[in-house]
Amino acid sequence: MQKQESNGFVKLDRMDRRILTELQKNGAISNLELAEKIGLSPSPCSRRVKALMDAGIVGKTVTLLNAKTLGLKLTALIHISMDRHTPERFENFESSVKTFPEVQECFQITGSSADYILKVIVEDMDTYQQFLLGKLTRLDGVFGVQSSFVMRSVVNTTELPINE
Template identity: 35%
Template sequence: MQLDRIDRKILTLLQANNRIPNVELAAEVGLSPPACLKRVKQLRESGVIAQDVALVDSELSGNKMTMLVSVEMERDRRDIYKQFQKSIHAAPEVTQCYQTTGSYDFTLVVCVKDILAYEAFIERVLRADPNIRKFHSSVSIRRIKYSTAIDLE
């Protein structure tokens, strides 16, 4: 789907607040409410808008620790990577996972309530996988920026 200036403006506004009333959204982008609603529907149906979600404050959920974990696999094989990815999808502590270049194969963002919960995650997920050569953990001491919005301008 080709995005025009109005689609980009709609997406920028929805990334900031996806609960904005359609009438307000339409006024912001210069469309009639029915035309705006049609555009948003098209953006959802085409997959440009992948999900509508609520971002929950991790501290309010009890998860006060964020760990950045770099993982190096034993071998560079598709079946090993697929199995690892399956275990990561099943681990609720992992909020993000990226396959990366460089010294490590994957980078994880792991949110847990405390160090004991992190140790349990390590034993259950990382040390249980014989195809992981090594992993490195870093503790986030402060979140400086947190956004899911992508630049569309």
């Protein structure tokens, strides 16, 4: 069972790591199936999963959709530069970007002339242009925008490495 270490990290035992590995493969797995896969009886398995959730290790369970089958064929990585580096400017930008359904991820970065990188998924170039000109460049403080378009995805996973 996991325990909190002095550095704030949670130390996981072998069984917890096996549970997490299986949950990352299939978040909809039943407790009975999970218990069978990891070699534990259902009741202790359920307690362990609850403890992992209570510890904040397991966030939420989601269903991953296939963007292409939904007509969302264009993925853009957008580097955003801000005109001023003030907490208020960043807070306003971030709160606005969180409301845009096209934005899948937003990272504040360093080591580049950009302040943010956005991952945006849309139908096509026309939809991207509407997003860029109608939403993104209208935000206060957006000074520069550089877009790159994904030709193909080589690695696309939500699974974190968990050493057993």
